Amino acid sequence: MLLVIVGQQKLVRSLSIEGATFMKKLINSPENVVREELEGMELAHGDRLKVSYEPFYIARKDAPVKGKVALVSGGGSGHEPMHGGYVGKGMLDAACPGHIFTSPTPDQMFEAGKAVHGGAGVLQIVKNYTGDVMNFDLAADTLREEKIQVESVLTDDDVAVENSLYTAGRRGVGLTVLMEKLLGAAAEERRSLAALKKLGDEIRASGRSMGMALTPCTVPHAGKPSFELGESEMEVGIGIHGEPGRRRVPLVPADEIVAMLMETVLKDLPFKSGESVILFVNGMGGTPLIELYIVYRKAAQIAAQHGLKIVRNLVGNYITSLEMAGCSITLLRANDELVQLWDAPVNTPALRWSI
Amino acid sequence: MLLVIVGQQKLVRSLSIEGATFMKKLINSPENVVREELEGMELAHGDRLKVSYEPFYIARKDAPVKGKVALVSGGGSGHEPMHGGYVGKGMLDAACPGHIFTSPTPDQMFEAGKAVHGGAGVLQIVKNYTGDVMNFDLAADTLREEKIQVESVLTDDDVAVENSLYTAGRRGVGLTVLMEKLLGAAAEERRSLAALKKLGDEIRASGRSMGMALTPCTVPHAGKPSFELGESEMEVGIGIHGEPGRRRVPLVPADEIVAMLMETVLKDLPFKSGESVILFVNGMGGTPLIELYIVYRKAAQIAAQHGLKIVRNLVGNYITSLEMAGCSITLLRANDELVQLWDAPVNTPALRWSI
Numbered sequence: 001m002l003l004v005i006v007g008q009q010k011l012v013r014s015l016s017i018e019g020a021t022f023m024k025k026l027i028n029s030p031e032n033v034v035r036e037e038l039e040g041m042e043l044a045h046g047d048r049l050k051v052s053y054e055p056f057y058i059a060r061k062d063a064p065v066k067g068k069v070a071l072v073s074g075g076g077s078g079h080e081p082m083h084g085g086y087v088g089k090g091m092l093d094a095a096c097p098g099h100i101f102t103s104p105t106p107d108q109m110f111e112a113g114k115a116v117h118g119g120a121g122v123l124q125i126v127k128n129y130t131g132d133v134m135n136f137d138l139a140a141d142t143l144r145e146e147k148i149q150v151e152s153v154l155t156d157d158d159v160a161v162e163n164s165l166y167t168a169g170r171r172g173v174g175l176t177v178l179m180e181k182l183l184g185a186a187a188e189e190r191r192s193l194a195a196l197k198k199l200g201d202e203i204r205a206s207g208r209s210m211g212m213a214l215t216p217c218t219v220p221h222a223g224k225p226s227f228e229l230g231e232s233e234m235e236v237g238i239g240i241h242g243e244p245g246r247r248r249v250p251l252v253p254a255d256e257i258v259a260m261l262m263e264t265v266l267k268d269l270p271f272k273s274g275e276s277v278i279l280f281v282n283g284m285g286g287t288p289l290i291e292l293y294i295v296y297r298k299a300a301q302i303a304a305q306h307g308l309k310i311v312r313n314l315v316g317n318y319i320t321s322l323e324m325a326g327c328s329i330t331l332l333r334a335n336d337e338l339v340q341l342w343d344a345p346v347n348t349p350a351l352r353w354s355i
Numbered sequence: 356m357l358l359v360i361v362g363q364q365k366l367v368r369s370l371s372i373e374g375a376t377f378m379k380k381l382i383n384s385p386e387n388v389v390r391e392e393l394e395g396m397e398l399a400h401g402d403r404l405k406v407s408y409e410p411f412y413i414a415r416k417d418a419p420v421k422g423k424v425a426l427v428s429g430g431g432s433g434h435e436p437m438h439g440g441y442v443g444k445g446m447l448d449a450a451c452p453g454h455i456f457t458s459p460t461p462d463q464m465f466e467a468g469k470a471v472h473g474g475a476g477v478l479q480i481v482k483n484y485t486g487d488v489m490n491f492d493l494a495a496d497t498l499r500e501e502k503i504q505v506e507s508v509l510t511d512d513d514v515a516v517e518n519s520l521y522t523a524g525r526r527g528v529g530l531t532v533l534m535e536k537l538l539g540a541a542a543e544e545r546r547s548l549a550a551l552k553k554l555g556d557e558i559r560a561s562g563r564s565m566g567m568a569l570t571p572c573t574v575p576h577a578g579k580p581s582f583e584l585g586e587s588e589m590e591v592g593i594g595i596h597g598e599p600g601r602r603r604v605p606l607v608p609a610d611e612i613v614a615m616l617m618e619t620v621l622k623d624l625p626f627k628s629g630e631s632v633i634l635f636v637n638g639m640g641g642t643p644l645i646e647l648y649i650v651y652r653k654a655a656q657i658a659a660q661h662g663l664k665i666v667r668n669l670v671g672n673y674i675t676s677l678e679m680a681g682c683s684i685t686l687l688r689a690n691d692e693l694v695q696l697w698d699a700p701v702n703t704p705a706l707r708w709s710i
């Protein structure tokens with residue numbers, strides 16, 4: 001085989017050679033990725049979680065929790081630990097995984113909601129993607145036919161683009177993780193469905209995010225990278241499915257990247273001097289933790305320069321795009337109530353603490 | 356520029372074009388990676404950690420803890436969250452980060468040990484690499500000159516190779532994470548230095564690991580990948596610095612990879628039917644969590660086929676090689692005492708739980 005590449009070498013983890021596609025992934029077959037992951041999660045966390053395979057969903061082992069509003073989320077797979085890793089006491093009651101980067105179906109959401117409903121209603125946490133929104137709406141209608149009260153909270157925190165390949169309006173990204181933690185804690189307090197809906201809408205209005213990518217990722221079914229980036233390029237404002245961002249620009253040092261993201265996020269709400277915030281620096285899956293702390297460092301410095309007080313933080317790979325290298329930054333205004341909900345005990349595979 | 360590549364395309368995150376090296380990393384400069392990471396950790400976790408910059412080490416905020424044996428570890432950076440992410444109540448008192456993939460210096464280990472010594476001695480947890488062993492030995496001597504009792508526990512759990520590029524004997528890998536958790540819990544119980552040394556040696560004798568890589572990683576100073584792998588190749592038995600493994604073989608499905616690793620690990624001790632174990636599936640930094648659960652699934656199935664009872668587990672990126680894609684599997688025989696120590700509360704940036 002002779003490859004001739006003019007200009008720039010591609011950064012990929014897959015290549016088709018003589019008709020055969022090699023993907024550098026620890027999988028058995030693209031068809032079975034989600035099922036086998038669920039089997040692995042059940043084997044690893046069966047003490048706390050139960051898994052339904054027809055249709056796919058992950059639920060709290062002790063669900064339904066009587067008298068508690070049941071929190072149900074879901075979305076395409078490939079963003080792990082979101083959402084399955086956030087099922088457990090203090091966070092979600094159920095999560096519905098779609099195929100990689102593909103919305104789950106209404107029957108998954110319906111069956112999950114029905115299974116975990118504890119008599120106090122179901123709150124759906126939905127990232128703003130057209131498929132997710134439509135299917136959660138259909139599931140909500142079907143749940144209501146079963147006399148189950150349903151409300152939905154949307155996340156659309158990505159300031160990068162107003163509309164995108166997969167959305168009308170802004171995309172739901174990093175804020176979703178914070179939303180699930182905060183509403184999960186509030187639900188444990190036995191707040192009503194209406195109160196949780198109101199709180200969720202307030203959180204939605206108070207958080208903003210933006211991300212960037214150094215490399216693409218490869219969806220197993222596609223067998224090739226979702227996009228291409230030159231060796232000295234990055235994509236600013238990227239979505240979590242590799243959908244295009246705001247602009248493709250030359251790679252610059254981390255501090256400049258963080259300044260770009262922070263300035264855009266800060267101006268959007270806008271965040272004002274004197275406010276308290278939760279600062280969430282997220283890795284896209286293929287970014288070493290050492291780099292995320294370098295990002296956190298600059299983000300915290302910029303936040304301080306703008307007079308913001310960081311009252312809580314989260315640093316790590318929490319909402320990812322498979323093996324994509326890159327990061328996102330989320331800021332959320334946090335009053336005392338949100339701080340107390342953040343600190344409340346949580347026991348899930350991916351987030352776990354006590355007071 | 357015209358690149359002609361015969362045979363196989365290289366899988367890299369860096370490329371030298373017309374003399375300039377582009378590395379796809381969220382850093383500012385190779386020289387400042389470790390310092391800036393430490394600044395980020397201090398900003399993010401300053402409530403629990405304190406950072407010394409001359410020389411570099413991370414310590415528990417409440418250190419020295421009077422009457423408790425102080426646990427000190429360290430090693431090259433690039434394996435985050437190990438070791439700095441494991442500093443805190445229930446785990447390490449201090450961690451000394453070297454430059455990327457480079458042993459820390461004796462003065463770091465000495466200053467850290469002296470700073471966190473609470474009057475009951477210092478236990479060093481040392482991965483078996485020539486530089487680490489030599490420098491921790493020198494630091495121990497200097498601490499003893501200050502009338503501080505010092506013992507050391509070694510990890511050399513990697514069954515892949517007997518000697519390697521950086522070691523006499525086997526390399527210390529995944530078991531180190533479990534060792535730090537277990538000894539950290541035992542130290543909180545105010546066990547004596549001699550008792551902790553004995554327990555550490557027992558854990559060392561009871562655990563085995565093996566890893567593999569799908570891609571190399573790029574050390575910032577080097578600016579190019581630590582090794583090269585063809586598009587359809589993987590390296591089995593890889594070390595955590597990208598040092599060569601046992602063999603380079605064609606990429607196969609995840610289940611076959613896991614079987615290779617598990618068979619070698621199981622036979623080595625050997626683990627026997629009826630035994631209880633802790634199963635730790637670790638990502639090398641660039642592996643999506645969805646793949647690690649697929650690995651866990653098969654590892655758990657094989658363990659069950661061999662009559663092993665998995666009493667606890669850990670799945671995630673805990674001892675990494677920058678952005679390398681790949682995984683390692685660690686098995687540790689676990690009696691009731693170790694299970695109780697595993698379950699004991701821990702509060703560090705990377706591992707955190709209460710009972």
